[in-house]
Amino acid sequence: MRMVALGFLAGVCLLQTRSTLDAGPAAAGIALACVLLGALFGASARGWAGRYAVAACVVAMACATGFAWAAQRAEWRMADALAHTLEGQDISVAGRITGLPQPLAGGWRFVFEPDAAPEGVPARIQLSWYENRRAPNPLPALQAGERWHFVVRLRPPHGFANPHGFDYEGWLLERAIRATGYVRADAELLDAAPGGVMQWVHRQRGVVRERILAALPEGEHAGVLAALAVGDQRAIAEADWTVFRNTGIGHLVAVSGLHVSLVGLLCGGLCSLAWRRAPGLALRLPVHKARALAALAGASAYALLAGLGLPVLRAWLMLAVAVLALLSGRRLAASRVLAAALLVVLVADPWAVLSAGFWMSFAAVAIILAVLGGRVRPPSGWRAALRVQLAISFALAPALLALFQSFPLVSPLANLVAIPAVSFVIAPLVLLALIVPVDGLFVLAHGATVIMMDVVRPLAELEHALWEQARPPPWLIAAGALAVAMLLLPRATPGRLAAPALLAGLALWAPPRPEPGAFVARTLDVGQGLAVHVQTHRHDMLFDAGPAYGMSADAGRRVILPYLRAHGVAALDLLVLSHDDIDHVGGASSLLEATSVGTVLAGPHDADARWGAAWAAQAGAAGAAWRCQRGQAWEWDGVRFEVLHPGGEVALAGSSRHDNDNSCVLRVLGPGGALLLTGDIGRNAEAQLIALEREGLESDVVLSPHHGSRSSSSQAFVAATSPEHVIHSAGRRNAFGHPHPEVLARWAQAGTRNWRTDSQGAVTAAFPARGGERVSIRAERTERTRYWHGR
Structure with a gap:
């Protein structure tokens, strides 16, 4: 399973680096050939040579299958494109707003799904609607699920293309947004009621967001609570983002595996307490299975409230795989469960490999398994938490340098404060306020956020809080990742002393500059x-x-x-x-x-x-x-x-x-x-x-x-x-x-x-x-x- 998952990952990554989509059938043929070769070697060869040959064929088959699957998904999505004849033209469309509309300075931005539009208009488009300065009336307050008629102008996805810059076109593709544009005129509200379950969910998310902001009109960190509650980060102040970046605690306000798992653990723990006190229920379904189902149910509800965006969906899929593995009754190694989760995520979203969150999430889980697993006496309690945090902060350095060209040196200290504060105080208060309609709970959560920010802000303001350097070349990033993996192995592992030299080379690398005169x-x-x-x-x-x-x-x-x-x-x-x-x-x-x-x-x-x-x-x-x-x-x-x-x-x-x-x-x-x-x-x-x-x-x-x-x-x-x-x-x-x-x-x-x-x-x-x-x-x-x- 582990080698198959890694092979499938390699195939998906290979496809996402290509400039064309003309090799999907060839990859499918290679996968079939690998199946036949694997069967042939398995039937004829014996000993270690045969086993290695079969394993190599299986990995090659998995790689080709991942490539072919990603290519087919890409073909389907790329086919939903804006017709060239419609670019820059006035187009009359009717449809529904999906997701949370985002307020802008003098306007709105939202995802729109047309249900009545000319042929050649994609199924999902992103629109901006700005106030007309000459018109006396302001724009209406948009809500998720509303059905509108607009006259719009559209264009294919387009972003800036700079070395190591953000790929906006890839970001839109992952979200199935195949055109962007703006509202021109003739806007008419056709139906205010949501048209489906997810649109109703997004409507409730908007209600929760407005409730938080209304409860904290002067709260400088109200946007942090909105991000924890409904996954909307747009209201977080720029000053807060600077603190998060310099201290490495930004993952705490981006709804991801940590938050989904936290809610799952909370719901599973409450269910376990109740289940143990009902012998009849415990006889029908073991406590550990009831706890797992309750955890999945609670995490699913929270994932829906957070909008079921791609990062949340990946975290939910990982948890769902873990729960299914537990319910199967088989004793599976944690690494096999992680590999199965990787396969499920890639099948559901082949573009996940374009996201930094994908790599950081799986890397963090793998580091936790490396730190806590395979030990005769694994650490527990606060020692385990401290060891895991230090290991994650250290081991993710190569990935952070590759993805963000920076590494927060104060991250271990900041996370020792922020993780307990968010996990055990702020997030539970926010979630409780969603169930109990008492706005005072939001006030308490905001007060705890103020205290947390007052503690970590001095760390962010230290002169060398953030290590910044040029993006290292891929071979050096790979060497740094290998060095980190070696350091996570037991102390007696051969070659372990060479790892610090590799990490020093990674940290001290500087890009070549022109020679004198050039x-x-x-x-x-x-x-x-x-x-x-x-x-x-x-x-x-x-x-x-x-x-x-x-x-x-x-x-x-x-x-x-x-x-x-x-x-x-x-x-x-x-x-x-x-x-x-x-x-x-x-x-x-x-x-x-x-x-x-x-x-x-x-x-x-x-x-x-x-x-x-x-x-x-x-x-x-x-x-x-x-x-x-x-x-x-x-x-x-x-x-x-x-x-x-x-x-x-x-x-x-x-x-x-x-x-x-x-x-x-x-x-x-x-x-x-x-x-x-x-x-x-x-x-x-x-x-x-x-x-x-x-x-x-x-x-x-x-x-x-x-x-x-x-x-x-x-x-x-x-x-x-x-x-x-x-x-x-x-x-x-x-x-x-x-x-x-x-x-x-x-x-x-x-x-x-x-x-x-x-x-x-x-x-x-x-x-x-x-x-x-x-x-x-x-x-x-x-x-x-x-x-x-x-x-």
Whole structure:
């Protein structure tokens, strides 16, 4: 069973790394061949050789079966796609809201299941509905299960594609959401009553959430209680998330195996107390079986209340397998039960391997089995709890570095406080308040949460509370996992002393940087905006900080900071803000608040309120802030940086501080080539640059001015720069039509290759350290494509 489960897992993982779905029949054929070969070897071969041959065939069969099953499930799901003819068109749909609608700033986001729609509309879509500023009436309060008629505009799933970035398209695929869009007009409520059992459940979840928030109008941690009660984490404050991340206790507010098991243990314990006092019942059904059934029933009820989302469903399936194994009456090893649970989860959800929670959950259970199992005298009581917590905090370090590029060093101390507080005080009070309609219980639970946060917050604020480093390569992660496994083995295990050396190599690993004279420029996929990371041998510069994504999100926090952390960039030597348009400075405030910046070089404008305070704080504490103007130049590691525009006192006629023509233009020049960063300049600024620079504009790679706008990239500018590559940073189907087809054609006619972030993801240009070598350039969606990307 264990080898079969691991083989099936390997097959599923292999499928989820493919760029196409054309090998499913071949995998099914391989599985059948393995069955025949296994039968042949089993009938003819004898001894250890025959047994190993049969085992190898069984594992290969399991791998091929997992691959074929995942491929078939993917084919079914990918077939439910938005028709290309409907993309961007007004579509009339009617259907029901499923799940909990999420309130946004000035609107709602929710999953919608159409029951009356044109052919080509997927069965599940995600919609956003924003207030019309011109309309006097606010949006209605949406509830799960309501049936509405909408006019919507849809598009296929699309997310940013950056190195080690979040795969939004894969996240939507796992949840069977095959299109996203927004409500245009003509919204009409058709039926307020829920249309099914799960919709009624989601309605009750919404009622519970509102009850908690109403009972704690001033509660700073009310969102934590809502997360524990109904699995809704959207109301948790950003400050709380920072504490959870730095201390490693975020798993306590994400409903998962811990909470489902806790409820199951509580219900099973209560049932056991009652069952033992009824001899007639105990004679009909043994106490341990009644306890298991009660645990499964209680956990099922809680899983429903939490919305039966994918993490909760995985935890419930694991518990259900364990209960069925107990009810079977057979004495099964815990590792076999875990393997059976793994198989059930993968059959139900082949995309589970894309989730960090899947790996963390099974790894945690395996660590617990390794710590407590196979011992002559296994630890018990508080010693067992302490040993398990220390082992989990230590053993999950390689996985945390691989998935999140960080590891909370204070996690053991924080969890020693938080796990008992949540498990024995906060969560029971919340669950009791759901049964007993006394809001005072929520107040008590919130008070206990305040005390817990007051204890763990100082740990989160320690200087080295969180170990952060670049994402290690897969081979080093595997070596770290092997080292952890060796350390969990008994003390006399051979080779155990080599494990600390492997872990030290994992913790001290640093990504390679360009050699002196070389540099790498990566244009990040941030949507309709610009952010370019330029890295030399020992220095890092960011040119622009991307756009804002509404009132509560921006490219700095969502894209740039995770990217820098994954690449081991702890501080920026220079942040250049070409001008004050929101698509170029929208993420600056988040960057300046979260990371150290040596110098800020900004375009000719005043300190904007969106990022001015953070800029001033950084300028006083970490470096200086300067205005960008022609003539500024410096050299890093054999690479020269030159500001070409705007001029000192003379700005272009008729320009203002909002004028794109006064954007900062920067040229980066090394022995192996030149890069030109142009901001949002238009044709007037291009003409001025040509007049002043003449021969100094030639570059190997150019960032197209103003995202490829029709008002930029004049014929004269294209000829003066004469690059081999031009990169257009723009959002998919943006409202401005960037990059314009005429601009793309103009660059192509000059012999320049067009690259664009909206369809190709982040674009990386590597400039060599020596002349005579060509600049290499690649796109993220080409390097790391998956079968669901762009579909």
